Amino acid sequence: MISEQRIQELNHSLQDDHQFRFNFLAEWLDRRGIAVQEIIDQVAAFQVAIPSWALGTGGTRFGRFPAGGEPRNLEEKIEDIGLLHRLNRSSDSISLHIPWDIPKDVPALQQLLAENSLTIDSVNSNTFQDQPDQPFSYKFGSLCHTDASVRNLAIQHNIDCINYGKALDAKTLTVWLADGSNFPGQQHFRRAYQRTAESLASIYESMPADWTMLIEYKPYEPHFYSMVIPDWGTSYSLCQYLGQNAQVLVDLGHHLPNTNIEQIVGRLLHFGRLGGFHFNGSMYGDDDLTTGSIKPYQFFLIFNELVDGMTDPAVKNPSLAWMIDASHNTKDPLEDLLQSVQSILTTYTKALLVNRVALSQAQEGNDVVVAEELLKDAFQTDVRPLVAEAMRQSGGALDPIAAYRAAHIREGLIQKRGKLSIATGL
Numbered sequence: 473m474i475s476e477q478r479i480q481e482l483n484h485s486l487q488d489d490h491q492f493r494f495n496f497l498a499e500w501l502d503r504r505g506i507a508v509q510e511i512i513d514q515v516a517a518f519q520v521a522i523p524s525w526a527l528g529t530g531g532t533r534f535g536r537f538p539a540g541g542e543p544r545n546l547e548e549k550i551e552d553i554g555l556l557h558r559l560n561r562s563s564d565s566i567s568l569h570i571p572w573d574i575p576k577d578v579p580a581l582q583q584l585l586a587e588n589s590l591t592i593d594s595v596n597s598n599t600f601q602d603q604p605d606q607p608f609s610y611k612f613g614s615l616c617h618t619d620a621s622v623r624n625l626a627i628q629h630n631i632d633c634i635n636y637g638k639a640l641d642a643k644t645l646t647v648w649l650a651d652g653s654n655f656p657g658q659q660h661f662r663r664a665y666q667r668t669a670e671s672l673a674s675i676y677e678s679m680p681a682d683w684t685m686l687i688e689y690k691p692y693e694p695h696f697y698s699m700v701i702p703d704w705g706t707s708y709s710l711c712q713y714l715g716q717n718a719q720v721l722v723d724l725g726h727h728l729p730n731t732n733i734e735q736i737v738g739r740l741l742h743f744g745r746l747g748g749f750h751f752n753g754s755m756y757g758d759d760d761l762t763t764g765s766i767k768p769y770q771f772f773l774i775f776n777e778l779v780d781g782m783t784d785p786a787v788k789n790p791s792l793a794w795m796i797d798a799s800h801n802t803k804d805p806l807e808d809l810l811q812s813v814q815s816i817l818t819t820y821t822k823a824l825l826v827n828r829v830a831l832s833q834a835q836e837g838n839d840v841v842v843a844e845e846l847l848k849d850a851f852q853t854d855v856r857p858l859v860a861e862a863m864r865q866s867g868g869a870l871d872p873i874a875a876y877r878a879a880h881i882r883e884g885l886i887q888k889r890g891k892l893s894i895a896t897g898l
């Protein structure tokens with residue numbers, strides 16, 4: 473689709489401008505005692521998983537407008553993610569959704585993954601919709617259901633997911649439950665929680681000792697009165713009930729408007745219970761928009777908290793699983809994913825620039841203005857040349873989206889897969 477040589481040719485035409493911008497920024501940072509190459513190395517090492525369900529055009533219950541050339545099977549999804557990774561060198565793994573993307577020919581998939589320098593990041597279970605051959609319905613819940621037959625079906629599905637993951641060397645099971653209720657009185661809150669905890673414990677016991685279970689929360693949708701796991705506190709309590717290998721997953725879009733997400737991140741890091749992150753953007757209450765597209769300063773404050781926790785030796789938190797989880801309704805999904813990764817890396821880079829010694833001093837001395845200005849200084853620095861340089865040094869494109877367009881990749885995919893091909897997913 474696009475060769476490394478073609479990427480280098482495209483870089484060549486941008487090199488002069490890039491070098492000018494990079495030299496200016498590098499010299500300025502150097503004067504302030506910041507080790508520029510160390511920052512570049514950290515940015516180059518930062519990898520974000522791409523979900524197998526986000527390579528097609530998303531939609532709403534009102535309609536879906538496909539971009540054309542969508543991947544028709546798991547193999548083509550791997551090819552698409554391989555392409556993203558070749559362009560930005562920052563998307564080296566896939567989150568697999570079961571049953572939309574059940575691995576069939578495992579040796580062939582392993583070979584394809586290796587050819588594209590990719591691994592499987594996590595397997596994600598789905599008990600939010602009924603499959604055609606399913607003996608019981610999830611209409612009134614899955615792991616929380618009043619009927620043990622339904623709960624057992626959902627437990628077995630999660631165990632199946634673990635087995636699919638084991639075959640492909642994954643080590644993470646991500647559980648998001650759509651369980652909840654739409655009307656007051658419909659569900660007994662305490663019993664629904666207890667049944668969920670016990671169901672999760674059955675899954676947890678079936679998990680290999682070196683696996684992690686990530687428990688994701690969401691305040692509403694698909695249910696509009698109550699969700700069984702609506703907030704981080706519920707996720708956290710379930711993790712404590714299950715054991716050390718259960719961790720909370722924070723999805724940026726799964727919060728009510730104006731929630732202080734950075735504080736939640738700080739809390740969970742403090743408890744050593746932050747296991748993973750789902751990146752997306754949100755305006756009202758959705759979880760579908762491009763990462764960083766609506767509230768870039770809040771996104772920076774979240775990353776600031778993450779970097780602070782990751783660099784503090786007092787914090788005993790496992791390394792985090794980073795993944796994009798958005799739905800692309802209007803844009804070409806591959807362009808949207810490239811934009812998302814750019815936004816994540818740019819924001820991460822800014823957080824790395826924060827002078828933590830000075831910030832800590834300002835906080836200890838209650839110097840509110842200096843503390844805030846230190847954050848704003850990093851946030852307002854244009855770090856894009858550092859991100860471009862990290863990609864260039866890793867063999868990627870200086871400008872991945874420009875390279876994607878110059879290589880006419882979507883046109884090529886439409887020619888190969890057809891205008892009407894539809895990817896399974898959101």
Ligand SMILES: [Mn+2]
Pocket residue numbers: 648688723750797
């Ligand atoms: Mn999510």
